[in-house]
Amino acid sequence: MFKEALEIYRRLAQDNPQAYEPYIAKTLNGLAVAYFESRRFKDAEAAHLEVLDIYRRLVQANPKEYEPSLAGTLLNLAILYNDIHRYAEAETKYKEAVEIRRRLAKSNPQANEVFLAQALDNMASMYARTGRFAEAKTMYDEALEIRRRLAKVNPRAYEPELVLTLYNLALTNSQTQQFVEAEALHKEALEIRRRLAKENPQAYEPEVAQSLGGLGILYAVTNRFNESEMMFKEEHEIYRRLAKDNPIVYEPELANSLHNLGYVYSDNNRFTEAEAMYKEALGIRRKLAQSNPQAFEPVLASSLNNLGSLYDKSQRYAEADSMYQEALDIYRRLAQAYPRFFKNGLINTIGVKSFCAIKMKQYVKAEELAREILSIDSTQHSAYTALAPALLFQGKYSAAESLYRQYKAELKDDFLKDLEDFAAAGAIPKKRRSDVEKIKKMLSE
Numbered sequence: 001m002f003k004e005a006l007e008i009y010r011r012l013a014q015d016n017p018q019a020y021e022p023y024i025a026k027t028l029n030g031l032a033v034a035y036f037e038s039r040r041f042k043d044a045e046a047a048h049l050e051v052l053d054i055y056r057r058l059v060q061a062n063p064k065e066y067e068p069s070l071a072g073t074l075l076n077l078a079i080l081y082n083d084i085h086r087y088a089e090a091e092t093k094y095k096e097a098v099e100i101r102r103r104l105a106k107s108n109p110q111a112n113e114v115f116l117a118q119a120l121d122n123m124a125s126m127y128a129r130t131g132r133f134a135e136a137k138t139m140y141d142e143a144l145e146i147r148r149r150l151a152k153v154n155p156r157a158y159e160p161e162l163v164l165t166l167y168n169l170a171l172t173n174s175q176t177q178q179f180v181e182a183e184a185l186h187k188e189a190l191e192i193r194r195r196l197a198k199e200n201p202q203a204y205e206p207e208v209a210q211s212l213g214g215l216g217i218l219y220a221v222t223n224r225f226n227e228s229e230m231m232f233k234e235e236h237e238i239y240r241r242l243a244k245d246n247p248i249v250y251e252p253e254l255a256n257s258l259h260n261l262g263y264v265y266s267d268n269n270r271f272t273e274a275e276a277m278y279k280e281a282l283g284i285r286r287k288l289a290q291s292n293p294q295a296f297e298p299v300l301a302s303s304l305n306n307l308g309s310l311y312d313k314s315q316r317y318a319e320a321d322s323m324y325q326e327a328l329d330i331y332r333r334l335a336q337a338y339p340r341f342f343k344n345g346l347i348n349t350i351g352v353k354s355f356c357a358i359k360m361k362q363y364v365k366a367e368e369l370a371r372e373i374l375s376i377d378s379t380q381h382s383a384y385t386a387l388a389p390a391l392l393f394q395g396k397y398s399a400a401e402s403l404y405r406q407y408k409a410e411l412k413d414d415f416l417k418d419l420e421d422f423a424a425a426g427a428i429p430k431k432r433r434s435d436v437e438k439i440k441k442m443l444s445e
Contacts, residue, residue, distance in 0.1 A: 021057075029051050045080060051073045067104060070100060071104070074094075079122060081093065082122075082126045087130050098123060101116040113150065117161065128168070147161050174218055189211050193208045209257070212235035239253045239256075251287075262275075275307070278307040304326050305324065307323045317356055317425075324356055332346060347380055350373050359427045371387065381411065384411060385415060395435075
């Protein structure tokens with residue numbers, strides 16, 4: 001439909017560009033959004049860039065009429081670049097969009113402040129995503145101040161945007177360990193969302209669940225496990241109900257909520273309950289990955305690693321190894337296609353599998369896995385926490401001692417803790433125990 005309309009407008013614009021170029025821009029914008037939603041990023045970028053070129057030209061002739069559209073196009077391009085990890089280009093476009101919105105809001109705040117807040121919120125999300133939390137907080141604070149003021153005048157229109165900024169700022173504060181501030185923001189967002197959900201449960205119950213999940217994670221990170229469990233249980237009840245009526249939309253969220261509960265149970269050594277949660281989440285993600293591997297294979301690998309970690313903690317090493325291996329197969333495939341995005345997941349999975357191999361007394365396999373990490377990235381010195389004991393337990397004392405000495409300053413605490421863990425797992429061969437004591441003594445000197 002867009003393409004057919006575009007063809008007509010292009011033909012009309014040949015004779016009368018002044019009249020029809022704005023229609024070309026609007027139609028291209030719709031087409032770009034359709035491409036973006038269907039993950040056709042190159043096509044989306046090309047369409048947005050043509051729209052941008054048209055609006056820059058139109059702004060020169062009539063800035064009052066077309067500057068809002070120019071700012072909107074810049075924002076769309078910035079969102080696209082952010083989504084495909086082209087952050088430098090995203091930042092440039094965000095900054096220009098914010099600059100225009102600020103100028104427009106200064107001359108006509110009633111019409112333009114809402115759009116300034118939107119641009120600030122989006123730019124802040126990019127800064128948070130790239131670990132620039134101080135800059136993210138500055139943007140969110142400004143957006144929050146605007147949205148509080150708008151919501152005070154017209155709560156029905158602006159409270160939904162207000163809670164979004166409250167939630168995002170809470171996540172940013174959590175990232176910088178400002179937990180008291182984060183909790184207050186999460187609670188305020190949850191209170192508003194509960195009120196909105198009473199009037200319109202279909203629209204706002206998912207947002208209530210989102211806030212419950214955010215609070216649950218905060219409580220888990222700060223070791224307030226009873227409160228965390230309460231939040232995650234309510235989150236889970238909502239998503240289970242929603243997924244029953246609309247599985248396509250809400251099964252991914254149901255799996256996330258199951259994972260959250262499993263994490264709390266696992267961290268409190270409630271292994272039976274944790275296993276049930278993780279297994280159900282894994283079952284959902286397997287099904288989702290079959291129908292859409294590109295979207296769901298990464299979270300499937302995450303589920304496999306979580307269940308593997310649980311089995312590891314409960315000394316069910318063969319089952320743990322099986323989970324890690326399946327996750328590793330996925331990450332190998334993903335990292336081959338998209339090394340930039342999945343290298344860390346691949347390295348982490350090889351790492352946990354190498355430790356599991358040591359606990360299963362498969363020392364040669366552990367050595368191979370640790371060396372594979374170093375072949376992928378030689379700066380990953382944590383690989384030596386597996387490589388050194390794998391060599392030591394094979395009786396290659398000199399090679400192991402050399403690594404322990406070389407990385408003692410950097411990894412001493414990890415080396416000592418791991419040796420204790422291997423002893424508790426019964427992974428140290430009897431004839432190597434004296435060698436282990438010598439290494440521990442050297443590390444403790």
